[in-house]
Amino acid sequence: MALRQSYRSVLFVPADRTDRVLSAPSRGADAIVADLEDAVAPDSKAGARTSLAELLVAGRVDGRVMVRVNAAGTPYIADDVAALAPAFGSLDALVLPMSSPAGVAELHRLLAEHDAPDDLAIVAIAETAAGILDARGTAAASPRVTQMLFGPADLSAELGVTVTAEGAELAHARAHLVLASAAAGLLAPIDGPYLNVDDAAGLVRSVRVARTLGFGGKAAIHPAQLGAVHAEFAPDEATLDWAREVVAAAEAAAATGSGVARLADGTFVDEPITRRARALLAGAGS
Structure with missing residues (x-):
């Protein structure tokens, strides 16, 4: 089974910039994504994948690491997977751009050909109209898929809308995902x-929209963005107090054989709410 690792933040870095790949883990993101796709020119992809694999095999990249490979159907993806195969044990996941059910199936096949470990996950980027609408099919295309990542840039271009911090223009797509x-x-x-990256206030609004809609985290393209992402996705103390009260009430109710608990303010709590409270506490390390 693929590793089910949740991330508040992932920091994208160009895979052909060894200095950034090596320094990125110290920037504080939950994971880094070494990018072999958009960040690397076609003529540089071969060298980038080789140097990245060497760094990973040598154990020089600390922390949790993912790699964005090139899209399925391109002339690059098979070489990406082959080059990374010796380093699979150092990776949490491969990130697949322009994802679709067929694309995930292709990546799954390539991983099987190279005997990838079962816990190597696929994070699928939904960044086209078809990719958003086919998200459930994409999720079902491989047991390695553990998480989706929303791609606003390509989708906004396809739909002919301008991306804003408030995100109303893509709220329907985010909610669907x-x-x-x-x-x-x-x-x-x-x-x-x-x-x-220079609009700090807009970043805060954008992160808040994502959390409100139910996203679990946000990608960053600069280390300076990580503070706002972590601040918004970290539950505040009042929320943690509520979660502790819910869990305590649920445990007290269970001790009496009841499946429904009641909080001090009279609110009834059932199993789904208790699961949410436990997840909040687990995510906060409480």
């Missing part, structure tokens, strides 16, 4: 990055 992920039993999806 959250619902599809939940229906498929995946982790809550990761929201795509806010591309204006």
Whole structure:
């Protein structure tokens, strides 16, 4: 079974920039994504994948690491997987751009050909209209798929809309991805990055929208964005107090043989609410 690792933040770095790959884990993201796709020019992809694999095999990249490979159907993906095969044990996941059920199936096949360990996950990026609408099929295309990542840049270009911090123009797509992920039993999806790295206020609004819609985390393209992402996705003390009260009430009710608990304010609590409270506490390390 693929590793079900949830991330508040993932930091994208160009795979052909060894200095950034090596320094990225110290920046504080829950995981880094070494990017072999958009961040690397076609003529540089061969060298980038080779040097990245060597760093990983040598154990020089600390922390949790994912690699965004090139899209299925491109002339690059098979070589990406082959080059990374010796380093599979150092990776949490491969991130697949332009995901679709067929694309995930192709990546799954390539991983099987290279004897990838069962716990190597696939994070599928939904960044086209078809990719959003086919999200449940994408999730079902491989047991390695544990999480989706929303790609606003390509989708906004396809739909002819301008991306804003408030996100109303893509709210329907984000909501669909959250619902599809939940229906498929995946982790809550990761929201795509806010591309204006100089707009700190806009970043905060963008992160808040993602959390409100049910995303579990957000991608970043610059280390300076991580503080806002972590602040918004970390539950505040009042929320943690509520979660502790819910769990305590549920445990007290269970001791009497009841499946329904009641909080001090009179609110009834059932199993789904208790699961949510336990998840909040687990995510906060409480």
